[in-house]
Amino acid sequence: MASDRTDEFVVVDGTELHYSAWGETGAPPVVCVHGLSRVGRDFDFLAAELADEYRVLCPDMPGRGLSEWAAEGEADDLYTGSRMTELLAGFFDELGIEEARYVGTSMGGQLGMGLAAGPLRERLSHLVLNDVGPTPAEDEAAQEGIDRIVEYLTDPPSFEQLTDLEAFYRETYATFSPMTDAEWRVFTVGSARRTPDGEFAPAYDPRVVEPLLTEETAHDPWAVWESIETPTMVLKGERSDILADETFERMQATRDVEAHEYDCGHAPSLNVPEQNDPIRRFLAE
Numbered sequence: 001m002a003s004d005r006t007d008e009f010v011v012v013d014g015t016e017l018h019y020s021a022w023g024e025t026g027a028p029p030v031v032c033v034h035g036l037s038r039v040g041r042d043f044d045f046l047a048a049e050l051a052d053e054y055r056v057l058c059p060d061m062p063g064r065g066l067s068e069w070a071a072e073g074e075a076d077d078l079y080t081g082s083r084m085t086e087l088l089a090g091f092f093d094e095l096g097i098e099e100a101r102y103v104g105t106s107m108g109g110q111l112g113m114g115l116a117a118g119p120l121r122e123r124l125s126h127l128v129l130n131d132v133g134p135t136p137a138e139d140e141a142a143q144e145g146i147d148r149i150v151e152y153l154t155d156p157p158s159f160e161q162l163t164d165l166e167a168f169y170r171e172t173y174a175t176f177s178p179m180t181d182a183e184w185r186v187f188t189v190g191s192a193r194r195t196p197d198g199e200f201a202p203a204y205d206p207r208v209v210e211p212l213l214t215e216e217t218a219h220d221p222w223a224v225w226e227s228i229e230t231p232t233m234v235l236k237g238e239r240s241d242i243l244a245d246e247t248f249e250r251m252q253a254t255r256d257v258e259a260h261e262y263d264c265g266h267a268p269s270l271n272v273p274e275q276n277d278p279i280r281r282f283l284a285e
Contacts, residue, residue, distance in 0.1 A: 133243050
């Protein structure tokens with residue numbers, strides 16, 4: 001699987017973004033965007049399945065993975081949702097992407113909704129949202145999940161051994177749909193960094209959290225949702241504490257979307273045919 005992946009870099013409006021690239025250069029592009037503290041490598045399993053037909057591009061958002069971190073005092077500018085939306089639109093421009101399919105997990109899905117209703121309205125042909133709705137921060141049923149995520153994000157631990165980081169990930173992301181031992185190792189290696197002390201830590205800047213939580217939205221998220229014309233698929237973990245049942249139902253009631261539920265929490269790992277086959281079929285429509 002890894003032999004088919006390449007590491008690429010592009011500078012967008014002065015910010016260097018790393019992205020994993022799969023498939024032939026001229027194939028139709030699929031852009032996959034990860035969750036709040038995660039990395040583009042989370043899509044390795046899905047990308048490997050799609051690479052025979054598509055050019056799959058999986059960027060690390062700023063402050064994550066191998067992409068650029070904010071300088072001192074600049075986190076509140078670089079790590080906001082509005083800024084990341086601008087950078088993703090610029091990512092399309094820099095790579096000359098005229099039209100693409102889009103898959104977003106959690107935060108990546110929220111960014112995708114903003115893009116589909118805004119700067120990339122005419123350039124996204126398909127939108128896949130993995131376990132996220134328009135207003136997780138406002139859903140009372142999702143508050144516990146948000147608190148859970150914020151708790152482990154704001155003070156990430158470090159470990160002398162990579163296997164200890166893997167054990168931390170297995171516990172922290174136990175809500176994900178099941179993964180094999182080999183998949184957990186890919187997950188860990190793809191999202192680990194060395195600290196100045198030589199230990200292993202999660203590959204994100206702890207400052208990514210606050211700008212997203214404190215940013216005021218300029219538009220009503222449900223109005224944004226209802227304005228999207230891009231064909232949309234929504235995936236949900238049955239026990240998700242981020243995508244509430246009521247929100248999932250409202251999303252289907254207000255727009256004609258394809259919806260799937262899976263036996264997991266937040267979020268489906270996109271690592272098994274049960275989850276990836278419907279995505280492949282949907283993207284081909």
